[in-house]
Amino acid sequence: MSPLRRRLLFGVPLAVVVAGGAGFYTILRRMQVDDYDPHALPSPLIGKRPPAFTLPGTDGAQGFANTDIEAPAKPMLVNWFASWCLPCQQETPMLAKLAASGITIWGIAYQDHPDATADYLARFGNPYQRIAADASGLTAINWGVYGVPETYFIDKTGIVRWRYPGALTQQVVDSQLMPLFRKYS
Amino acid sequence: MSARRLLLALLLLPGLALGQDMVVRDGVTLTPAQEKRAEAVGDQLRCLVCQNESIEASSAKLAHQLRVIIRQQVVQGVPNKQIMNYMVQRYGIFVLLKPPISPLTWLLYASPFIALILGFFAVWFGRRARQPATAPLSQAEQARLDELLK
Structure with missing residues:
Protein backbone atom coordinates (compact mmCIF):
# COMPACT_ATOMS: atom_id res chain seq x y z
CA MET A 1 0.00 0.00 0.00
CA SER A 2 1.41 3.36 -1.04
CA PRO A 3 1.80 6.05 1.63
CA LEU A 4 -0.79 8.20 -0.19
CA ARG A 5 -3.40 5.45 -0.10
CA ARG A 6 -2.64 4.77 3.52
CA ARG A 7 -3.07 8.44 4.34
CA LEU A 8 -6.36 8.53 2.43
CA LEU A 9 -7.61 5.44 4.22
CA PHE A 10 -7.07 7.11 7.58
CA GLY A 11 -7.91 10.65 6.48
CA VAL A 12 -11.26 10.13 4.78
CA PRO A 13 -13.17 8.65 7.76
CA LEU A 14 -11.59 11.28 10.01
CA ALA A 15 -12.71 14.06 7.66
CA VAL A 16 -16.27 12.62 7.57
CA VAL A 17 -16.43 12.54 11.36
CA VAL A 18 -15.08 16.10 11.66
CA ALA A 19 -17.53 17.43 9.04
CA GLY A 20 -20.46 15.62 10.72
CA GLY A 21 -19.45 16.95 14.13
CA ALA A 22 -19.19 20.49 12.81
CA GLY A 23 -22.64 20.14 11.20
CA PHE A 24 -24.29 18.85 14.37
CA TYR A 25 -22.57 21.52 16.44
CA THR A 26 -23.89 24.26 14.13
CA ILE A 27 -27.44 22.86 14.27
CA LEU A 28 -27.42 22.59 18.07
CA ARG A 29 -25.90 26.05 18.54
CA ARG A 30 -28.43 27.65 16.18
CA MET A 31 -31.28 25.83 17.95
CA GLN A 32 -30.05 27.26 21.25
CA VAL A 33 -30.13 30.85 20.02
CA ASP A 34 -33.55 30.37 18.33
CA ASP A 35 -32.04 30.72 14.92
CA TYR A 36 -33.18 27.30 13.72
CA ASP A 37 -36.18 25.10 14.48
CA PRO A 38 -36.05 21.64 12.91
CA HIS A 39 -39.85 21.33 13.21
CA ALA A 40 -40.60 24.69 11.55
CA LEU A 41 -42.33 24.46 8.19
CA PRO A 42 -42.32 27.00 5.37
CA SER A 43 -45.79 28.51 4.88
CA PRO A 44 -47.49 28.13 1.48
CA LEU A 45 -49.28 31.41 2.34
CA ILE A 46 -46.13 33.45 1.75
CA GLY A 47 -46.54 35.71 -1.28
CA LYS A 48 -50.33 35.38 -1.08
CA ARG A 49 -53.24 37.01 0.72
CA PRO A 50 -54.82 35.14 3.63
CA PRO A 51 -57.85 33.04 2.59
CA ALA A 52 -61.36 34.48 3.06
CA PHE A 53 -62.63 34.49 6.64
CA THR A 54 -64.80 36.53 8.98
CA LEU A 55 -64.25 36.04 12.69
CA PRO A 56 -66.15 37.60 15.58
CA GLY A 57 -64.40 39.68 18.24
CA THR A 58 -63.64 38.44 21.73
CA ASP A 59 -62.97 40.06 25.12
CA GLY A 60 -64.85 43.20 24.02
CA ALA A 61 -62.47 43.77 21.10
CA GLN A 62 -63.50 44.09 17.47
CA GLY A 63 -63.11 41.00 15.32
CA PHE A 64 -61.96 41.11 11.71
CA ALA A 65 -62.25 39.62 8.26
CA ASN A 66 -59.72 39.02 5.48
CA THR A 67 -60.99 42.21 3.81
CA ASP A 68 -59.80 44.24 6.83
CA ILE A 69 -56.19 43.24 6.23
CA GLU A 70 -56.21 43.62 2.45
CA ALA A 71 -54.56 47.04 2.54
CA PRO A 72 -53.32 48.02 6.01
CA ALA A 73 -51.99 51.58 6.42
CA LYS A 74 -48.58 50.09 7.32
CA PRO A 75 -47.14 46.58 7.60
CA MET A 76 -48.68 44.66 10.48
CA LEU A 77 -48.58 41.40 12.37
CA VAL A 78 -51.31 38.83 12.87
CA ASN A 79 -50.59 36.70 15.92
CA TRP A 80 -52.35 33.40 16.59
CA PHE A 81 -52.49 32.58 20.29
CA ALA A 82 -54.45 30.67 22.93
CA SER A 83 -54.78 31.01 26.67
CA TRP A 84 -53.88 27.31 27.09
CA CYS A 85 -50.60 27.66 25.22
CA LEU A 86 -47.40 28.07 27.25
CA PRO A 87 -45.11 29.42 24.50
CA CYS A 88 -47.80 32.09 23.93
CA GLN A 89 -47.33 33.26 27.51
CA GLN A 90 -43.57 33.29 26.98
CA GLU A 91 -43.83 35.64 24.01
CA THR A 92 -46.20 38.14 25.68
CA PRO A 93 -43.36 40.47 26.84
CA MET A 94 -41.98 40.50 23.29
CA LEU A 95 -45.42 41.30 21.81
CA ALA A 96 -45.90 44.07 24.39
CA LYS A 97 -42.54 45.53 23.38
CA LEU A 98 -43.42 45.43 19.69
CA ALA A 99 -46.84 47.02 20.33
CA ALA A 100 -45.19 49.75 22.43
CA SER A 101 -42.83 50.53 19.54
CA GLY A 102 -45.86 51.35 17.40
CA ILE A 103 -46.28 48.08 15.48
CA THR A 104 -49.88 47.07 14.73
CA ILE A 105 -50.65 43.60 16.04
CA TRP A 106 -54.00 41.90 15.58
CA GLY A 107 -54.64 38.69 17.48
CA ILE A 108 -56.65 35.57 16.72
CA ALA A 109 -57.56 33.40 19.70
CA TYR A 110 -57.29 29.78 18.53
CA GLN A 111 -59.79 27.25 19.93
CA ASP A 112 -60.20 29.16 23.16
CA HIS A 113 -63.09 29.91 25.52
CA PRO A 114 -63.93 33.65 25.61
CA ASP A 115 -63.62 33.71 29.44
CA ALA A 116 -60.21 32.03 29.30
CA THR A 117 -59.04 34.49 26.63
CA ALA A 118 -60.19 37.42 28.77
CA ASP A 119 -58.37 36.06 31.86
CA TYR A 120 -55.22 35.44 29.84
CA LEU A 121 -55.17 38.98 28.40
CA ALA A 122 -55.81 40.49 31.82
CA ARG A 123 -52.93 38.50 33.28
CA PHE A 124 -50.30 38.77 30.55
CA GLY A 125 -51.28 42.07 28.93
CA ASN A 126 -53.07 42.85 25.71
CA PRO A 127 -50.83 43.92 22.81
CA TYR A 128 -53.64 43.56 20.24
CA GLN A 129 -55.63 46.33 18.55
CA ARG A 130 -58.22 43.83 17.41
CA ILE A 131 -58.85 40.31 18.65
CA ALA A 132 -60.83 37.73 16.70
CA ALA A 133 -61.88 34.33 17.98
CA ASP A 134 -61.44 31.19 15.87
CA ALA A 135 -63.34 28.85 18.18
CA SER A 136 -63.68 26.01 15.67
CA GLY A 137 -60.09 26.26 14.43
CA LEU A 138 -61.27 25.99 10.82
CA THR A 139 -59.89 29.40 9.81
CA ALA A 140 -56.56 28.26 11.28
CA ILE A 141 -56.62 25.20 8.99
CA ASN A 142 -57.23 27.46 5.98
CA TRP A 143 -54.24 29.59 6.99
CA GLY A 144 -52.10 26.47 7.45
CA VAL A 145 -51.61 27.15 11.16
CA TYR A 146 -50.30 23.96 12.79
CA GLY A 147 -49.73 25.16 16.33
CA VAL A 148 -49.84 28.28 18.46
CA PRO A 149 -48.29 30.76 18.65
CA GLU A 150 -47.77 31.66 15.02
CA THR A 151 -47.01 35.16 13.78
CA TYR A 152 -47.66 36.42 10.25
CA PHE A 153 -46.14 39.57 8.74
CA ILE A 154 -48.52 41.29 6.33
CA ASP A 155 -47.28 44.07 4.07
CA LYS A 156 -49.14 47.22 2.98
CA THR A 157 -50.71 45.42 0.03
CA GLY A 158 -52.12 42.71 2.29
CA ILE A 159 -49.66 40.02 1.20
CA VAL A 160 -48.16 37.62 3.73
CA ARG A 161 -44.36 37.95 3.63
CA TRP A 162 -43.29 35.88 6.61
CA ARG A 163 -44.65 33.33 9.05
CA TYR A 164 -42.98 32.36 12.31
CA PRO A 165 -44.18 29.27 14.15
CA GLY A 166 -43.31 29.45 17.85
CA ALA A 167 -42.67 32.13 20.44
CA LEU A 168 -41.06 35.33 19.15
CA THR A 169 -37.71 36.01 20.82
CA GLN A 170 -35.37 38.98 20.69
CA GLN A 171 -33.11 37.02 18.34
CA VAL A 172 -35.96 36.32 15.89
CA VAL A 173 -37.22 39.91 16.05
CA ASP A 174 -33.76 41.38 15.46
CA SER A 175 -32.60 39.01 12.74
CA GLN A 176 -35.85 38.41 10.84
CA LEU A 177 -38.72 40.70 11.75
CA MET A 178 -37.02 44.10 11.91
CA PRO A 179 -35.40 43.72 8.46
CA LEU A 180 -38.90 42.97 7.08
CA PHE A 181 -40.35 46.14 8.60
CA ARG A 182 -37.47 48.13 7.11
CA LYS A 183 -37.96 46.52 3.72
CA TYR A 184 -41.74 46.87 3.46
CA SER A 185 -42.55 50.15 5.25
CA MET B 1 -94.20 -8.09 16.67
CA PRO B 99 -43.08 13.93 -1.42
CA PRO B 100 -43.64 14.45 -5.16
CA ILE B 101 -40.70 14.73 -7.56
CA SER B 102 -39.99 18.45 -7.85
CA PRO B 103 -36.85 20.63 -8.03
CA LEU B 104 -36.89 20.66 -4.23
CA THR B 105 -36.77 16.85 -4.02
CA TRP B 106 -34.61 15.98 -7.04
CA LEU B 107 -31.55 15.50 -4.86
CA LEU B 108 -33.55 13.29 -2.48
CA TYR B 109 -34.77 10.97 -5.22
CA ALA B 110 -31.45 11.02 -7.07
CA SER B 111 -29.41 10.12 -3.98
CA PRO B 112 -29.53 6.29 -4.45
CA PHE B 113 -28.28 6.68 -8.01
CA ILE B 114 -25.61 9.16 -6.96
CA ALA B 115 -24.46 6.69 -4.29
CA LEU B 116 -24.39 3.91 -6.87
CA ILE B 117 -22.29 5.97 -9.28
CA LEU B 118 -19.89 7.01 -6.50
CA GLY B 119 -19.58 3.38 -5.42
CA PHE B 120 -18.88 2.32 -8.99
CA PHE B 121 -16.12 4.93 -9.30
CA ALA B 122 -14.64 3.91 -5.95
CA VAL B 123 -14.43 0.26 -7.05
CA TRP B 124 -13.09 1.19 -10.46
CA PHE B 125 -10.33 3.43 -9.09
CA GLY B 126 -9.53 0.87 -6.40
CA ARG B 127 -9.04 -1.82 -9.06
CA ARG B 128 -6.91 0.41 -11.23
CA ALA B 129 -4.63 1.43 -8.41
CA ARG B 130 -4.13 -2.13 -7.20
CA GLN B 131 -0.64 -3.39 -7.98
CA PRO B 132 -0.39 -5.83 -10.88
CA ALA B 133 -0.33 -9.47 -9.92
CA THR B 134 3.13 -10.87 -9.41
CA ALA B 135 4.70 -12.04 -12.67
CA PRO B 136 4.77 -15.81 -13.13
CA LEU B 137 7.98 -17.52 -12.08
CA SER B 138 10.68 -17.95 -14.63
CA GLN B 139 11.93 -21.46 -15.39
CA ALA B 140 14.98 -21.06 -13.21
CA GLU B 141 12.91 -19.75 -10.30
CA GLN B 142 10.42 -22.60 -10.65
CA ALA B 143 13.27 -25.09 -10.61
CA ARG B 144 14.68 -23.48 -7.46
CA LEU B 145 11.27 -23.54 -5.79
CA ASP B 146 10.81 -27.21 -6.62
CA GLU B 147 14.25 -27.86 -5.20
CA LEU B 148 13.42 -26.09 -1.95
CA LEU B 149 10.08 -27.79 -1.54
CA LYS B 150 11.44 -31.24 -2.06
Whole structure:
Protein backbone atom coordinates (compact mmCIF):
# COMPACT_ATOMS: atom_id res chain seq x y z
CA MET A 1 0.00 0.00 0.00
CA SER A 2 1.41 3.36 -1.04
CA PRO A 3 1.80 6.05 1.63
CA LEU A 4 -0.79 8.20 -0.19
CA ARG A 5 -3.40 5.45 -0.10
CA ARG A 6 -2.64 4.77 3.52
CA ARG A 7 -3.07 8.44 4.34
CA LEU A 8 -6.36 8.53 2.43
CA LEU A 9 -7.61 5.44 4.22
CA PHE A 10 -7.07 7.11 7.58
CA GLY A 11 -7.91 10.65 6.48
CA VAL A 12 -11.26 10.13 4.78
CA PRO A 13 -13.17 8.65 7.76
CA LEU A 14 -11.59 11.28 10.01
CA ALA A 15 -12.71 14.06 7.66
CA VAL A 16 -16.27 12.62 7.57
CA VAL A 17 -16.43 12.54 11.36
CA VAL A 18 -15.08 16.10 11.66
CA ALA A 19 -17.53 17.43 9.04
CA GLY A 20 -20.46 15.62 10.72
CA GLY A 21 -19.45 16.95 14.13
CA ALA A 22 -19.19 20.49 12.81
CA GLY A 23 -22.64 20.14 11.20
CA PHE A 24 -24.29 18.85 14.37
CA TYR A 25 -22.57 21.52 16.44
CA THR A 26 -23.89 24.26 14.13
CA ILE A 27 -27.44 22.86 14.27
CA LEU A 28 -27.42 22.59 18.07
CA ARG A 29 -25.90 26.05 18.54
CA ARG A 30 -28.43 27.65 16.18
CA MET A 31 -31.28 25.83 17.95
CA GLN A 32 -30.05 27.26 21.25
CA VAL A 33 -30.13 30.85 20.02
CA ASP A 34 -33.55 30.37 18.33
CA ASP A 35 -32.04 30.72 14.92
CA TYR A 36 -33.18 27.30 13.72
CA ASP A 37 -36.18 25.10 14.48
CA PRO A 38 -36.05 21.64 12.91
CA HIS A 39 -39.85 21.33 13.21
CA ALA A 40 -40.60 24.69 11.55
CA LEU A 41 -42.33 24.46 8.19
CA PRO A 42 -42.32 27.00 5.37
CA SER A 43 -45.79 28.51 4.88
CA PRO A 44 -47.49 28.13 1.48
CA LEU A 45 -49.28 31.41 2.34
CA ILE A 46 -46.13 33.45 1.75
CA GLY A 47 -46.54 35.71 -1.28
CA LYS A 48 -50.33 35.38 -1.08
CA ARG A 49 -53.24 37.01 0.72
CA PRO A 50 -54.82 35.14 3.63
CA PRO A 51 -57.85 33.04 2.59
CA ALA A 52 -61.36 34.48 3.06
CA PHE A 53 -62.63 34.49 6.64
CA THR A 54 -64.80 36.53 8.98
CA LEU A 55 -64.25 36.04 12.69
CA PRO A 56 -66.15 37.60 15.58
CA GLY A 57 -64.40 39.68 18.24
CA THR A 58 -63.64 38.44 21.73
CA ASP A 59 -62.97 40.06 25.12
CA GLY A 60 -64.85 43.20 24.02
CA ALA A 61 -62.47 43.77 21.10
CA GLN A 62 -63.50 44.09 17.47
CA GLY A 63 -63.11 41.00 15.32
CA PHE A 64 -61.96 41.11 11.71
CA ALA A 65 -62.25 39.62 8.26
CA ASN A 66 -59.72 39.02 5.48
CA THR A 67 -60.99 42.21 3.81
CA ASP A 68 -59.80 44.24 6.83
CA ILE A 69 -56.19 43.24 6.23
CA GLU A 70 -56.21 43.62 2.45
CA ALA A 71 -54.56 47.04 2.54
CA PRO A 72 -53.32 48.02 6.01
CA ALA A 73 -51.99 51.58 6.42
CA LYS A 74 -48.58 50.09 7.32
CA PRO A 75 -47.14 46.58 7.60
CA MET A 76 -48.68 44.66 10.48
CA LEU A 77 -48.58 41.40 12.37
CA VAL A 78 -51.31 38.83 12.87
CA ASN A 79 -50.59 36.70 15.92
CA TRP A 80 -52.35 33.40 16.59
CA PHE A 81 -52.49 32.58 20.29
CA ALA A 82 -54.45 30.67 22.93
CA SER A 83 -54.78 31.01 26.67
CA TRP A 84 -53.88 27.31 27.09
CA CYS A 85 -50.60 27.66 25.22
CA LEU A 86 -47.40 28.07 27.25
CA PRO A 87 -45.11 29.42 24.50
CA CYS A 88 -47.80 32.09 23.93
CA GLN A 89 -47.33 33.26 27.51
CA GLN A 90 -43.57 33.29 26.98
CA GLU A 91 -43.83 35.64 24.01
CA THR A 92 -46.20 38.14 25.68
CA PRO A 93 -43.36 40.47 26.84
CA MET A 94 -41.98 40.50 23.29
CA LEU A 95 -45.42 41.30 21.81
CA ALA A 96 -45.90 44.07 24.39
CA LYS A 97 -42.54 45.53 23.38
CA LEU A 98 -43.42 45.43 19.69
CA ALA A 99 -46.84 47.02 20.33
CA ALA A 100 -45.19 49.75 22.43
CA SER A 101 -42.83 50.53 19.54
CA GLY A 102 -45.86 51.35 17.40
CA ILE A 103 -46.28 48.08 15.48
CA THR A 104 -49.88 47.07 14.73
CA ILE A 105 -50.65 43.60 16.04
CA TRP A 106 -54.00 41.90 15.58
CA GLY A 107 -54.64 38.69 17.48
CA ILE A 108 -56.65 35.57 16.72
CA ALA A 109 -57.56 33.40 19.70
CA TYR A 110 -57.29 29.78 18.53
CA GLN A 111 -59.79 27.25 19.93
CA ASP A 112 -60.20 29.16 23.16
CA HIS A 113 -63.09 29.91 25.52
CA PRO A 114 -63.93 33.65 25.61
CA ASP A 115 -63.62 33.71 29.44
CA ALA A 116 -60.21 32.03 29.30
CA THR A 117 -59.04 34.49 26.63
CA ALA A 118 -60.19 37.42 28.77
CA ASP A 119 -58.37 36.06 31.86
CA TYR A 120 -55.22 35.44 29.84
CA LEU A 121 -55.17 38.98 28.40
CA ALA A 122 -55.81 40.49 31.82
CA ARG A 123 -52.93 38.50 33.28
CA PHE A 124 -50.30 38.77 30.55
CA GLY A 125 -51.28 42.07 28.93
CA ASN A 126 -53.07 42.85 25.71
CA PRO A 127 -50.83 43.92 22.81
CA TYR A 128 -53.64 43.56 20.24
CA GLN A 129 -55.63 46.33 18.55
CA ARG A 130 -58.22 43.83 17.41
CA ILE A 131 -58.85 40.31 18.65
CA ALA A 132 -60.83 37.73 16.70
CA ALA A 133 -61.88 34.33 17.98
CA ASP A 134 -61.44 31.19 15.87
CA ALA A 135 -63.34 28.85 18.18
CA SER A 136 -63.68 26.01 15.67
CA GLY A 137 -60.09 26.26 14.43
CA LEU A 138 -61.27 25.99 10.82
CA THR A 139 -59.89 29.40 9.81
CA ALA A 140 -56.56 28.26 11.28
CA ILE A 141 -56.62 25.20 8.99
CA ASN A 142 -57.23 27.46 5.98
CA TRP A 143 -54.24 29.59 6.99
CA GLY A 144 -52.10 26.47 7.45
CA VAL A 145 -51.61 27.15 11.16
CA TYR A 146 -50.30 23.96 12.79
CA GLY A 147 -49.73 25.16 16.33
CA VAL A 148 -49.84 28.28 18.46
CA PRO A 149 -48.29 30.76 18.65
CA GLU A 150 -47.77 31.66 15.02
CA THR A 151 -47.01 35.16 13.78
CA TYR A 152 -47.66 36.42 10.25
CA PHE A 153 -46.14 39.57 8.74
CA ILE A 154 -48.52 41.29 6.33
CA ASP A 155 -47.28 44.07 4.07
CA LYS A 156 -49.14 47.22 2.98
CA THR A 157 -50.71 45.42 0.03
CA GLY A 158 -52.12 42.71 2.29
CA ILE A 159 -49.66 40.02 1.20
CA VAL A 160 -48.16 37.62 3.73
CA ARG A 161 -44.36 37.95 3.63
CA TRP A 162 -43.29 35.88 6.61
CA ARG A 163 -44.65 33.33 9.05
CA TYR A 164 -42.98 32.36 12.31
CA PRO A 165 -44.18 29.27 14.15
CA GLY A 166 -43.31 29.45 17.85
CA ALA A 167 -42.67 32.13 20.44
CA LEU A 168 -41.06 35.33 19.15
CA THR A 169 -37.71 36.01 20.82
CA GLN A 170 -35.37 38.98 20.69
CA GLN A 171 -33.11 37.02 18.34
CA VAL A 172 -35.96 36.32 15.89
CA VAL A 173 -37.22 39.91 16.05
CA ASP A 174 -33.76 41.38 15.46
CA SER A 175 -32.60 39.01 12.74
CA GLN A 176 -35.85 38.41 10.84
CA LEU A 177 -38.72 40.70 11.75
CA MET A 178 -37.02 44.10 11.91
CA PRO A 179 -35.40 43.72 8.46
CA LEU A 180 -38.90 42.97 7.08
CA PHE A 181 -40.35 46.14 8.60
CA ARG A 182 -37.47 48.13 7.11
CA LYS A 183 -37.96 46.52 3.72
CA TYR A 184 -41.74 46.87 3.46
CA SER A 185 -42.55 50.15 5.25
CA MET B 1 -94.20 -8.09 16.67
CA SER B 2 -96.10 -5.32 18.37
CA ALA B 3 -95.46 -1.71 17.46
CA ARG B 4 -93.97 -1.15 20.91
CA ARG B 5 -91.45 -3.97 20.56
CA LEU B 6 -90.51 -2.78 17.13
CA LEU B 7 -89.88 0.71 18.52
CA LEU B 8 -87.73 -0.75 21.31
CA ALA B 9 -85.71 -2.74 18.81
CA LEU B 10 -85.17 0.38 16.75
CA LEU B 11 -84.04 2.32 19.80
CA LEU B 12 -81.65 -0.41 20.95
CA LEU B 13 -80.14 -0.96 17.56
CA PRO B 14 -79.53 2.42 15.96
CA GLY B 15 -77.00 0.73 13.70
CA LEU B 16 -79.73 -1.53 12.37
CA ALA B 17 -82.04 1.44 11.99
CA LEU B 18 -79.46 3.30 9.88
CA GLY B 19 -78.66 0.30 7.79
CA GLN B 20 -76.05 -2.07 9.20
CA ASP B 21 -73.22 -1.11 6.90
CA MET B 22 -72.58 2.42 8.14
CA VAL B 23 -69.54 3.28 10.29
CA VAL B 24 -68.94 6.34 12.43
CA ARG B 25 -65.39 7.64 12.61
CA ASP B 26 -64.40 10.97 14.19
CA GLY B 27 -68.06 11.91 14.33
CA VAL B 28 -68.69 11.41 10.61
CA THR B 29 -71.02 8.65 9.40
CA LEU B 30 -69.91 6.93 6.22
CA THR B 31 -69.98 3.59 4.43
CA PRO B 32 -67.10 1.10 4.95
CA ALA B 33 -65.92 1.75 1.39
CA GLN B 34 -65.84 5.51 2.05
CA GLU B 35 -64.04 4.92 5.35
CA LYS B 36 -61.46 2.78 3.54
CA ARG B 37 -60.88 5.57 1.02
CA ALA B 38 -60.61 8.16 3.80
CA GLU B 39 -58.04 5.97 5.60
CA ALA B 40 -56.04 5.55 2.40
CA VAL B 41 -55.88 9.34 2.04
CA GLY B 42 -55.09 9.95 5.72
CA ASP B 43 -52.31 7.34 5.67
CA GLN B 44 -50.49 9.39 3.03
CA LEU B 45 -50.64 12.64 4.98
CA ARG B 46 -48.28 13.75 7.72
CA CYS B 47 -49.61 15.03 11.03
CA LEU B 48 -48.17 18.54 11.36
CA VAL B 49 -48.03 18.35 15.15
CA CYS B 50 -46.24 15.01 15.67
CA GLN B 51 -44.34 15.09 12.45
CA ASN B 52 -43.49 11.42 12.04
CA GLU B 53 -47.05 10.16 12.36
CA SER B 54 -49.71 10.04 9.71
CA ILE B 55 -52.96 11.94 10.15
CA GLU B 56 -54.71 8.56 10.52
CA ALA B 57 -52.42 7.41 13.33
CA SER B 58 -52.03 10.62 15.30
CA SER B 59 -54.00 11.48 18.41
CA ALA B 60 -53.32 15.23 18.05
CA LYS B 61 -56.37 17.47 17.94
CA LEU B 62 -55.36 18.97 14.60
CA ALA B 63 -55.06 15.48 13.11
CA HIS B 64 -58.57 14.69 14.37
CA GLN B 65 -59.91 17.84 12.70
CA LEU B 66 -58.16 16.96 9.45
CA ARG B 67 -59.61 13.41 9.61
CA VAL B 68 -63.06 14.96 9.92
CA ILE B 69 -62.39 17.19 6.89
CA ILE B 70 -61.13 14.21 4.85
CA ARG B 71 -64.23 12.17 5.72
CA GLN B 72 -66.62 15.02 4.98
CA GLN B 73 -64.99 15.47 1.58
CA VAL B 74 -65.08 11.70 0.92
CA VAL B 75 -68.81 11.63 1.71
CA GLN B 76 -69.28 14.56 -0.70
CA GLY B 77 -67.52 12.50 -3.36
CA VAL B 78 -64.41 14.68 -3.68
CA PRO B 79 -61.65 12.68 -5.48
CA ASN B 80 -58.54 11.65 -3.47
CA LYS B 81 -56.26 13.85 -5.50
CA GLN B 82 -58.37 16.91 -4.76
CA ILE B 83 -58.36 16.14 -1.01
CA MET B 84 -54.56 15.87 -1.11
CA ASN B 85 -54.39 19.19 -2.97
CA TYR B 86 -56.57 20.77 -0.28
CA MET B 87 -53.95 19.77 2.31
CA VAL B 88 -50.92 20.76 0.19
CA GLN B 89 -52.45 24.20 -0.45
CA ARG B 90 -52.59 24.81 3.30
CA TYR B 91 -49.51 23.06 4.65
CA GLY B 92 -47.15 22.70 1.68
CA ILE B 93 -45.66 19.48 0.27
CA PHE B 94 -44.29 18.60 3.72
CA VAL B 95 -47.78 17.30 4.55
CA LEU B 96 -47.27 14.49 2.02
CA LEU B 97 -45.48 11.51 3.59
CA LYS B 98 -44.27 10.65 0.08
CA PRO B 99 -43.08 13.93 -1.42
CA PRO B 100 -43.64 14.45 -5.16
CA ILE B 101 -40.70 14.73 -7.56
CA SER B 102 -39.99 18.45 -7.85
CA PRO B 103 -36.85 20.63 -8.03
CA LEU B 104 -36.89 20.66 -4.23
CA THR B 105 -36.77 16.85 -4.02
CA TRP B 106 -34.61 15.98 -7.04
CA LEU B 107 -31.55 15.50 -4.86
CA LEU B 108 -33.55 13.29 -2.48
CA TYR B 109 -34.77 10.97 -5.22
CA ALA B 110 -31.45 11.02 -7.07
CA SER B 111 -29.41 10.12 -3.98
CA PRO B 112 -29.53 6.29 -4.45
CA PHE B 113 -28.28 6.68 -8.01
CA ILE B 114 -25.61 9.16 -6.96
CA ALA B 115 -24.46 6.69 -4.29
CA LEU B 116 -24.39 3.91 -6.87
CA ILE B 117 -22.29 5.97 -9.28
CA LEU B 118 -19.89 7.01 -6.50
CA GLY B 119 -19.58 3.38 -5.42
CA PHE B 120 -18.88 2.32 -8.99
CA PHE B 121 -16.12 4.93 -9.30
CA ALA B 122 -14.64 3.91 -5.95
CA VAL B 123 -14.43 0.26 -7.05
CA TRP B 124 -13.09 1.19 -10.46
CA PHE B 125 -10.33 3.43 -9.09
CA GLY B 126 -9.53 0.87 -6.40
CA ARG B 127 -9.04 -1.82 -9.06
CA ARG B 128 -6.91 0.41 -11.23
CA ALA B 129 -4.63 1.43 -8.41
CA ARG B 130 -4.13 -2.13 -7.20
CA GLN B 131 -0.64 -3.39 -7.98
CA PRO B 132 -0.39 -5.83 -10.88
CA ALA B 133 -0.33 -9.47 -9.92
CA THR B 134 3.13 -10.87 -9.41
CA ALA B 135 4.70 -12.04 -12.67
CA PRO B 136 4.77 -15.81 -13.13
CA LEU B 137 7.98 -17.52 -12.08
CA SER B 138 10.68 -17.95 -14.63
CA GLN B 139 11.93 -21.46 -15.39
CA ALA B 140 14.98 -21.06 -13.21
CA GLU B 141 12.91 -19.75 -10.30
CA GLN B 142 10.42 -22.60 -10.65
CA ALA B 143 13.27 -25.09 -10.61
CA ARG B 144 14.68 -23.48 -7.46
CA LEU B 145 11.27 -23.54 -5.79
CA ASP B 146 10.81 -27.21 -6.62
CA GLU B 147 14.25 -27.86 -5.20
CA LEU B 148 13.42 -26.09 -1.95
CA LEU B 149 10.08 -27.79 -1.54
CA LYS B 150 11.44 -31.24 -2.06
